[in-house]
Amino acid sequence: MQVSGYIRIIRPANSVVAGIAAVIGYIIATGTLVPEAFLLFLVVLLVTGAGNTINDWSDVEIDRVNRPERPIPSGAVSRNGALYFAGALFLAGVAVSFFTTPLCAAIAVINSFVLVVYAVKLKKTPFLGNLAVSYLAGSIFLFGGALAGTTGLVHAAPVFLITLLAMVTRELLKDAEDVEGDSLQGASTVPIRYGVRVTVLLAFAFILCAVAASALPVSWWGPLYLAGIVPVDLFIVYSVLRSVSCRDSGCVKKSRSASLLKYGMFASLVVFLVAALLL
Structure with a gap:
């Protein structure tokens, strides 16, 4: 196990940008910024990181050929370790969302479900995979406004x-x-x-x-x-x-x-x- 592998598998830059987008969503919806908006950032960071991890878990065979440097095929993270890590991140993200609003918590739960279904099934489905990715991107702003x-x-x-x-x-x-x-x-x-x-x-x-x-x-x-x-x-x-x-x-x-x-x-x-x- 390599700690750096677990950091890389969540694609930290991607996850941080998604978290910032949620805060921007709140600003767009209200024209203001409150300390509680940090919880939005944290939830999206955790759930996006979980989604990236479960995505790598699902794509391991493809990545062995196309992206052998990624954490799982390179051996930095075991496949089971990635699965457990994704589960822990999903649970942590949803748990933090319950400290926001019921609307935010509902979106966090729904998006966690969509991320898993996308990685396992929808990614290989014409157009539905595109639609799932697009919904997830747009819903970050919805999540921000829901605060x-x-x-x-x-x-x-x-x-x-x-x-x-x-x-x-x-x-x-x-x-x-x-x-x-x-x-x-x-x-x-x-x-x-x-x-x-x-x-x-x-x-x-x-x-x-x-x-x-x-x-x-x-x-x-x-x-x-x-x-x-x-x-x-x-x-x-x-x-x-x-x-x-x-x-x-x-x-x-x-x-x-x-x-x-x-x-x-x-x-x-x-x-x-x-x-x-x-x-």
């Missing part, structure tokens, strides 16, 4: 919806880029089953829905928010539009749609945060 009760949940809901739809778009585009590699591993993704052309068109439909959803916060942040989000929305639509004519994975990679979309999503988060603090 402020029903009102906070309502204010965080548009950001959750926008993130979910944008993440589905990005997941589809990434799958479209990875057709060759995924095919060699026997994966069954949307572009492998239905083609790259269908996938990029589906991705474009989802991003249009995300852009439409970005208008929802206008009801409480007003026209200044709209002035800030419209240029970002235009960039996001442009980034995905670059790949709409593609019919193969090489074209999708060359378009850089997935990378540009990531920058657009970050810019939209900045707009949400500034609007919550100033408007």
Whole structure:
């Protein structure tokens, strides 16, 4: 057993960023920050770390070939050790969530369940795996808003919806880029089953829905928010539009749609945060 292996298996940078996103979710929902928000960070850190661990536990055979340096295939963490560690992290995260609000605790329990099901089953299921990842990403903001009760949940809901739809778009585009590699591993993704052309068109439909959803916060942040989000929305639509004519994975990679979309999503988060603090 190596302590460093147990640290690496939770992907600490990824888990810390997820925890910070939960705090940002609270700020977006309320425009304020309270000491209790640290509990949000801690819960998401623990549950995300557990999800990363159970994911490595499930992918051990694939990682032996593709990622032999990862903690389990490298021998830094045993497979059983990873399973017990994931269970302990899930239990700790859910336990801490009971010191927040019932809404937060409910989301923590649901997300822990989704993370396990994703690792064991949904990851290999076309589109449902993409949807699960996208829900988990968006629900971090929902979890943050839930600390402020029903009102906070309502204010965080548009950001959750926008993130979910944008993440589905990005997941589809990434799958479209990875057709060759995924095919060699026997994966069954949307572009492998239905083609790259269908996938990029589906991705474009989802991003249009995300852009439409970005208008929802206008009801409480007003026209200044709209002035800030419209240029970002235009960039996001442009980034995905670059790949709409593609019919193969090489074209999708060359378009850089997935990378540009990531920058657009970050810019939209900045707009949400500034609007919550100033408007």
